[in-house]
Amino acid sequence: xxxxxxLLIINRKSAVPVYLQIANQLTALIRRGVLKSKQKLPSxxxxxxxxxxxxxTIVAAYSEIQMQGWTTTSPKRGVFVxxxxxxxxxxxxxxxxxxxxxxxxxxxxxxxxxxxAEPTVESSKYDWVIDDxxxxxxxxxxxxLIREYKIRIQKNFLFKxxxxxxxxxxxxxxxxxxxxxxxxxxxQAITPNILITQGAQMGIFMSAQLLLRxxxxxxxxxxxxxxxxxxxxxxxxxxxxxxxxxxGIDVDQVEEFCLKYNVKMLYIxxxxxHPTTVTLSPQRRMQLIALAEKFNFVIVEDDYDxxxxxxxxxxxxxxxxxxxxxxxxxxxxxxxxPSIRIGFMVAPVxxxxxxxxxxxxISLRGDxxxxxxxxxxxxxxxxxxxxxxxxxxxxxxxxxxxxxxxQHLQDFVTFDIPTGGMAVWIKFGKGYPLKKIASNAAKHxxxxxxxxxxxxxxxxxxxxxFGFASLTDIELTEVIQxxxxxxxxx
Amino acid sequence: xxxxxxLLIINRKSAVPVYLQIANQLTALIRRGVLKSKQKLPSxxxxxxxxxxxxxTIVAAYSEIQMQGWTTTSPKRGVFVxxxxxxxxxxxxxxxxxxxxxxxxxxxxxxxxxxxAEPTVESSKYDWVIDDxxxxxxxxxxxxLIREYKIRIQKNFLFKxxxxxxxxxxxxxxxxxxxxxxxxxxxQAITPNILITQGAQMGIFMSAQLLLRxxxxxxxxxxxxxxxxxxxxxxxxxxxxxxxxxxGIDVDQVEEFCLKYNVKMLYIxxxxxHPTTVTLSPQRRMQLIALAEKFNFVIVEDDYDxxxxxxxxxxxxxxxxxxxxxxxxxxxxxxxxPSIRIGFMVAPVxxxxxxxxxxxxISLRGDxxxxxxxxxxxxxxxxxxxxxxxxxxxxxxxxxxxxxxxQHLQDFVTFDIPTGGMAVWIKFGKGYPLKKIASNAAKHxxxxxxxxxxxxxxxxxxxxxFGFASLTDIELTEVIQxxxxxxxxx
Numbered sequence: 001x002x003x004x005x006x007l008l009i010i011n012r013k014s015a016v017p018v019y020l021q022i023a024n025q026l027t028a029l030i031r032r033g034v035l036k037s038k039q040k041l042p043s044x045x046x047x048x049x050x051x052x053x054x055x056x057t058i059v060a061a062y063s064e065i066q067m068q069g070w071t072t073t074s075p076k077r078g079v080f081v082x083x084x085x086x087x088x089x090x091x092x093x094x095x096x097x098x099x100x101x102x103x104x105x106x107x108x109x110x111x112x113x114x115x116x117a118e119p120t121v122e123s124s125k126y127d128w129v130i131d132d133x134x135x136x137x138x139x140x141x142x143x144x145l146i147r148e149y150k151i152r153i154q155k156n157f158l159f160k161x162x163x164x165x166x167x168x169x170x171x172x173x174x175x176x177x178x179x180x181x182x183x184x185x186x187x188q189a190i191t192p193n194i195l196i197t198q199g200a201q202m203g204i205f206m207s208a209q210l211l212l213r214x215x216x217x218x219x220x221x222x223x224x225x226x227x228x229x230x231x232x233x234x235x236x237x238x239x240x241x242x243x244x245x246x247x248g249i250d251v252d253q254v255e256e257f258c259l260k261y262n263v264k265m266l267y268i269x270x271x272x273x274h275p276t277t278v279t280l281s282p283q284r285r286m287q288l289i290a291l292a293e294k295f296n297f298v299i300v301e302d303d304y305d306x307x308x309x310x311x312x313x314x315x316x317x318x319x320x321x322x323x324x325x326x327x328x329x330x331x332x333x334x335x336x337x338p339s340i341r342i343g344f345m346v347a348p349v350x351x352x353x354x355x356x357x358x359x360x361x362i363s364l365r366g367d368x369x370x371x372x373x374x375x376x377x378x379x380x381x382x383x384x385x386x387x388x389x390x391x392x393x394x395x396x397x398x399x400x401x402x403x404x405x406x407q408h409l410q411d412f413v414t415f416d417i418p419t420g421g422m423a424v425w426i427k428f429g430k431g432y433p434l435k436k437i438a439s440n441a442a443k444h445x446x447x448x449x450x451x452x453x454x455x456x457x458x459x460x461x462x463x464x465x466f467g468f469a470s471l472t473d474i475e476l477t478e479v480i481q482x483x484x485x486x487x488x489x490x
Numbered sequence: 491x492x493x494x495x496x497l498l499i500i501n502r503k504s505a506v507p508v509y510l511q512i513a514n515q516l517t518a519l520i521r522r523g524v525l526k527s528k529q530k531l532p533s534x535x536x537x538x539x540x541x542x543x544x545x546x547t548i549v550a551a552y553s554e555i556q557m558q559g560w561t562t563t564s565p566k567r568g569v570f571v572x573x574x575x576x577x578x579x580x581x582x583x584x585x586x587x588x589x590x591x592x593x594x595x596x597x598x599x600x601x602x603x604x605x606x607a608e609p610t611v612e613s614s615k616y617d618w619v620i621d622d623x624x625x626x627x628x629x630x631x632x633x634x635l636i637r638e639y640k641i642r643i644q645k646n647f648l649f650k651x652x653x654x655x656x657x658x659x660x661x662x663x664x665x666x667x668x669x670x671x672x673x674x675x676x677x678q679a680i681t682p683n684i685l686i687t688q689g690a691q692m693g694i695f696m697s698a699q700l701l702l703r704x705x706x707x708x709x710x711x712x713x714x715x716x717x718x719x720x721x722x723x724x725x726x727x728x729x730x731x732x733x734x735x736x737x738g739i740d741v742d743q744v745e746e747f748c749l750k751y752n753v754k755m756l757y758i759x760x761x762x763x764h765p766t767t768v769t770l771s772p773q774r775r776m777q778l779i780a781l782a783e784k785f786n787f788v789i790v791e792d793d794y795d796x797x798x799x800x801x802x803x804x805x806x807x808x809x810x811x812x813x814x815x816x817x818x819x820x821x822x823x824x825x826x827x828p829s830i831r832i833g834f835m836v837a838p839v840x841x842x843x844x845x846x847x848x849x850x851x852i853s854l855r856g857d858x859x860x861x862x863x864x865x866x867x868x869x870x871x872x873x874x875x876x877x878x879x880x881x882x883x884x885x886x887x888x889x890x891x892x893x894x895x896x897q898h899l900q901d902f903v904t905f906d907i908p909t910g911g912m913a914v915w916i917k918f919g920k921g922y923p924l925k926k927i928a929s930n931a932a933k934h935x936x937x938x939x940x941x942x943x944x945x946x947x948x949x950x951x952x953x954x955x956f957g958f959a960s961l962t963d964i965e966l967t968e969v970i971q972x973x974x975x976x977x978x979x980x
Contacts, residue, residue, distance in 0.1 A: 015874060016673055020803050024676055031776065031811045067802035069772045084773045106788055106815060106838070107754055108700045111847040121655055142643045146636060153632045165611055183506055186514055198688060198853040205852050210598045231851045264597055282559045283574045286521065298596055312557035313510050321521045325596055339859040348596070357601040361721045362695050362852060363688040369829040370857070384505060 001042060002034065004050050018053060019060035026061065027070050030081055041071065041079040113230045114456070121447060128479050130448040131467040133274075133305070133423030137337030139393065141377060141386050145336070148373035167360040168352075169196020169344075170371035176378045177344055184384075185306065186320035187328065187346060195345045195352050195359060198366055200304040203329035203345040204228050204267070206355045206362075207300045210327075211265040212237040219257055219266040219297075221249045223461060225274040226453045228267050228302070241457060244273055246416075248280030251287040258295040266292070269302045270318055271309070272421035275454050275465045279419055285318055292325050299326045304343075305334045307387045308469075309420035310395040319346060327351060332374060334422065335387055342366065342374060394422060394469045397476060401468040404480045412487050422469035428462050432487055440486035446479065491532060492524065494540050508543060509550035516551065517560050520571055531561065531569040603720045604946070611937060618969050620938040621957040623795070623913030627827030629880060631872050635826070638863035657850040658842075659686020659834075660861035666868045667834055674874075675796065676810035677818065682839045685846060686832065688856055690794040693819035693835040694718050694757070696845045696852075697790045700817075701755040702727040709747055709756040709787075711739045713951060715764040716943045718757050718792070731947060734763055736906075738770030741777040748785040756782065759792045760808055761799070762911035765944050765955045769909055775808055782815050790817045794833075795824045797877045798959075799910035800885040809836060817841060822864060824912065825877055832856065832864060884912060884959045887966060891958040894970040902977050912959035918952045922977055930976035936969065 008025045010018055029035040042050070044058040051058075062079055065071050073079050168174065174194045181187040197203045204227070212218060214236035220229060222241035232239055240261065242253040249268060257263055266288070270280035280288075292299050301318045309315075319328040331343035345355060359365075377383050401424060402417050415426045428434055434451035441448050449464045471479060498515050500508055519525040532540070534548040541548075552569055555561050563569050658664065664684045671677040687693045694717070702708060704726035710719060712731035722729050730751065732743040739758060747753055756778070760770035770778075782789050791808045799805075809818035813836075821833035835845060849855075867873050891914060892907050905916045918924055924941035931938050939954045961969060 014673060015871065023803065024806055027772075027806060028676065028810070030772075064802055068805055082772070085776055106841070107786060108788065108841060108844065109703060111844050111851075113847060113851075137643075143640070146640050146643065149639075150633070150636050153627075153636065183504060186518065198856075201851070202853040213599060227850070227854070230847075234847070234851060282517075282520075282572070286575055296597060298598065312554055313513065315558055316514055316517060320518070337859075338855075339857050341853060341855070341857050351596070351598060354598065354601050357603060357720075357724070360717070361601075361603075361691070361724060363692045363831060364717070365828075365831070366688075367829050367831050367857065367860070369827075381505065 002029075004042065004047060007034070008051060010051060010053070019057045019064065022051070022053075022058065022061040023064040023068075026065055027068065030070055030085065035081050037081055037085045038083045039081045040077075041081070043078060111234050112236055113233045125442070125445065126447040127445040128447065128475070128482060130446070130464070130479060130483075131470055132449070132465050133421060133467040134338050134470045135334050135336065135390070135422065136393070136470045136472075137339070139386075139390060140336045141382050142337060144382055145340075145370075145373050145377055148376045149369055152369050152372050166365040166368050168194075168356050169366060170368045170375060173342075173371040173375040173378075174344075176375040180378055180384075181330075181346065185314075186316045188320075189346050192349045193346050193352055195347075195355050196366055196371060197329075197343040197345055197359070198363070199333055199341045200302060200329050200331035200343045201227060202359075202362070203327070203343055204300070204302060205231055206345065206358045207265070207267075207298075207327045207329070208232055208235055208237070209358050210351060210354055211298055211300075216264045217257070217261040219254055219263055221268065221273060222457055223275055223454060223459070224456050225267075225269065225302070226456050229456050232267070244276055244278065246278055248273060248278055248284055249288075251284045251291065254288070255291055258291060258297070263295060263297045265298050265300060267300045267302065268318075269304070271303055271306055271315060272418065274302075274304075275423075275463070276425045277416075277418035277421050277423065277465075279315060282315075285315075285321065289318065289322050293322075297325070300329065301326050302329045304329070304331045305421050306330060307335060308391060308394060308422060310391070310398065311419045314420070324348060332383075335383055335390075340370070340374075342371060390469075397468045397471065397473070398424070400473055401466065401476055401480075404476060408480055408484050409487070423465040423467045426464055426466050428464075430462070432462070434462055434464065437483075437486050441482060444482045444485055446482045446486065448483070492519075494532065494537060497524070498541060500541060500543070509547045510554065512541070512543075512548065512551040513554040513558075516555055517558065520560055520575065525571050527571055527575045528573050529571045530567075531571070533568060601724050602726055603723045615932070615935065616937040617935040618937065618965070618972060620936070620954070620969060620973075621960055622939070622955050623911060623957040624828050624960045625824050625826065625880070625912065626883070626960045626962075627829070629876075629883065630826045631867060631876050632827060634872055635830075635860075635863050635867055638866045639859055642859050642862050656855040656858050658684075658846050659856060660858045660865060663832075663861040663865040663868075664834075666865040670868055670874075671820075671836065675804075676806045677836060678810075678813065679836050683836050683842055685835045685837075685842050685849060686856055686861060687819075687835055687849070688833065688853070689823055689831045690792060690819050690821035690833045691717060692849075692852070693817070693833055694790070694792060695721055696835065696848045697755070697757075697788075697817045697819070698722055698725055698727070699848050700841060700844055701788055701790075706755075707747070707751040707753045709744055709753055711758065711763060712947055713765055713944060713949070714946050715757075715759065715792070716946050719946050722757070734766055734768065736768055738763060738768055738774055739778075741774045741781070744778065745781055748781060748787070753785060753787045755788050755790060757790045757792065758808075759794070761793055761796055761805060762908065764792075764794075765913075765953070766915045767906075767908035767911050767913065767955075769805060772805075775805075775811065779808065779812050783812075786815075788815050788817060790819065792819045794819070794821045795911050796820060797825060798881060798884060798912060800881070800888065801909045804910065814838065822873075825873055825880075830860070830864075832861060880959075887958045887961065887963070888914070890963055891956065891966055891970075894966060898970055898974050899977070913955035913957045916954055916956050918954075920952070922952070924952055924954065927973075927976050931972065934972045934975055936972045936976065938973070 008022055010021055044055050048055040048058045071079050072082050174191055178189055208231045212235045217238045217240055218232050219240045219242055221244040240257045243250045303317050306314050319326040328346040333340055412432055413426050413428055415424050418424055438448050438450035451464050454461055498512055500511055534545050538545040538548045561569050562572050664681055668679055698721045702725045706727050707730055708722050708727045709730045709732055711734040730747045733740045793807050796804055809816040818836040823830055902922055903916050903918055905914050908914055928938050928940035941954050944951055
């Protein structure tokens with residue numbers, strides 16, 4: 001007989017009943033070829049004695065594996081491993097170890113992207129983070145949001161709503177957003193023009209799926225948004241990079257590309273370009289629209305932080321000029337918190353109809369209770385009041401950051417004061433390579449980018465975005481001191 | 491002078507300040523070519539008189555558009571539309587109407603899918619819904635979940651966590667899930683093997699992205715899960731359909747396919763196959779694993795409702811047999827509510843590393859506060875207790891539904907009692923076409939599928955999944971009466 005005492009390990013502290021532990025381990029032995037087809041199992045009395053459990057426990061375990069079809073019982077002869085199971089060569093489990101590395105190469109495709117993700121870090125190793133331009137969730141009306149969420153759970157809401165039809169997002173959020181976008185951004189659209197997404201990134205992903213196939217041409221700004229470029233690369237599109245100066249993307253260069261290549265799509269962040277934060281000038285806006293008409297391409301307008309602009313009112317988006325060939329992407333993440341993954345896409349109906357199919361393929365639907373709760377906060381004006389309040393706070397933080405850098409870092413960095421958004425684009429001097437600085441900073445328990453992700457092309461910018469919105473005055477002061485200390489060792 | 495009184499409409503009830511309304515409308519007139527480059531604007535005094543607003547309001551509006559770069563001011567001569575703007579032909583906005591249909595064809599790709607989505611419906615038109623197999627959110631511990639969510643907002647949690655590194659999901663949820671999966675499903679894996687997804691669907695989507703390119707071969711069951719097939723179709727893979735009988739997928743047919751084609755991937759729901767709810771027999775499980783080894787393909791094991799099994803303990807998943815060539819997909823949606831869009835994917839590290847890149851491209855990260863809250867509920871045993879409780883309730887509802895159908899619908903339908911899951915696969919007789927029945931049902935304010943989505947291939951099954959888990963005894967009784975009434979008119 002096999003050494004069942006060693007093979008079947010019972011853990012009495014487990015939430016799994018003992019009979020089931022035994023049953024699962026028996027089926028595992030069969031699968032591994034330790035117990036072979038037609039082999040006889042010990043009687044329930046024998047096994048109960050061996051394992052020091054009640055006989056009823058073994059009977060229950062045997063019933064379980066029999067019901068699952070692993071064994072057959074012959075009334076007088078006992079329990080046997082089913083003869084219908086194929087014989088397997090025992091797998092050497094000890095050697096393979098804990099499911100970590102592949103023992104054989106598998107036929108899968110690697111994702112074609114130049115973008116190197118920042119590694120996952122243990123947050124316990126850091127006290128401070130310089131982010132890329134995230135909002136301060138501590139001042140956001142999250143409690144109000146959760147209150148509305150809770151009401152919708154209690155209201156039997158889930159029963160009445162048909163989850164199967166919610167791929168485009170909650171109807172009430174779509175309609176509330178349309179009024180909001182019409183009022184604040186001059187966007188004239190109707191319900192079939194809007195789709196709720198999981199953040200602005202999903203809008204970029206779906207637009208690319210709609211517009212690009214391997215070999216197609218897409219125009220982006222350089223420097224540009226690494227996560228957008230990464231999507232285009234993974235689709236094996238050809239990326240054409242037009243330089244971005246203080247007025248935004250170089251429109252003449254875009255035109256040259258159009259004359260040379262069959263451009264399908266232009267991806268642009270006209271309001272606060274990522275990473276440099278510049279705003280596209282009115283003149284270039286109108287030129288771009290004219291080029292799109294002339295060369296028949298689609299503009300994907302990413303307007304992820306529209307609401308945050310400090311010198312004048314925000315510029316109305318391109319889509320308010322001419323809506324016929326623009327996919328407009330926005331997000332509510334920046335108004336609330338990095339964890340609120342709700343964004344939207346506004347586009348001609350034909351495109352939205354296709355995008356809904358993609359949305360459904362990706363994940364069926366979003367958290368529609370959260371969508372409904374958010375809809376209430378937009379309709380009540382809570383979100384708008386929060387935007388006004390946080391605009392003042394963020395402008396102050398921007399000014400403080402720039403002042404602190406002038407005082408403490410002027411020998412090391414150069415930057416322009418951004419007119420909006422949540423980050424400053426900071427270039428470090430040649431003697432201060434960011435890999436070294438970031439590694440020094442880690443020793444001070446400060447997590448910051450080493451700049452690699454911003455090098456979307458061949459150029460090494462040696463620059464990062466410094467997100468000021470998420471840090472209070474005291475925190476900004478502290479972080480600048482730590483950054484300075486990290487620079488002095490560089 | 492232009493008829494500014496008619497062109498500039500002021501809405502005093504709007505949340506947008508009057509000066510900004512005027513500014514936005516002026517820039518719109520410039521963009522549309524109504525106000526042309528170099529044209530002079532009326533003086534602030536003139537315009538204030540015309541619009542009956544204070545002169546300061548016009549001054550503020552003019553400052554705004556000047557700051558945005560639309561106009562230039564000549565000290566003594568007045569305000570002029572900038573000469574730097576290109577001249578545009580005025581767009582006929584009246585004719586184009588409200589942003590609905592494209593006036594010109596755009597160069598986009600349609601999604602290649604045979605699956606026809608059920609149309610979005612107005613939920614106010616229905617009192618009752620027969621869903622596809624959704625849980626009853628009314629009995630789920632959502633209040634406890636929200637309590638944990640709220641704690642994490644207050645705890646300054648957001649500040650300390652670095653959102654930029656959360657694409658694989660919250661670390662605490664990943665680790666809690668691993669213990670849970672090891673204990674309940676015999677899955678041996680470590681942290682780099684698991685990725686949090688937005689529902690099981692995202693796991694299917696990402697697996698297909700990893701394994702399939704146009705022309706590649708994928709094996710599925712027939713009948714099969716329409717949303718999986720839809721993903722494979724949209725990637726232009728070749729779908730090979732092996733028949734599903736009472737023991738699951740026909741393994742001999744799978745082998746024949748492998749001999750004939752270079753199969754890259756097999757998609758399977760071994761536990762409760764969708765739509766027919768059958769469970770794959772142990773014999774076939776072992777044969778499938780052997781085939782995967784022999785022909786070097788990857789098995790994508792979709793185990794979306796593992797926890798709900800009524801006759802015996804759930805079968806351990808395939809991945810617990812041999813983890814080297816299986817992508818294991820699961821979801822917490824079925825344990826909680828359709829709105830909780832959190833799932834997971836367990837696979838060899840090499841595959842997870844690539845999948846994280848795709849996850850990031852799709853939507854950066856999930857709602858990590860919700861992930862953390864859920865992690866607490868799993869660790870505390872709340873989820874497990876809820877599963878046990880709801881298993882009893884759902885088994886009772888299954889039995890009631892089958893009994894009601896025997897009593898009231900036996901002349902119209904045939905079905906097998908499912909051993910687990912949340913739905914019964916019901917075939918309607920030939921004289922009862924589902925399109926007609928569903929249309930009758932709508933008149934009774936009952937929303938049900940017309941069966942089209944289950945016809946994944948050429949076969950018209952004239953069948954639907956009847957989700958029993960989400961309906962109480964009274965509701966089930968009522969829905970069966972309405973269904974009967976809809977049949978009598980068919």
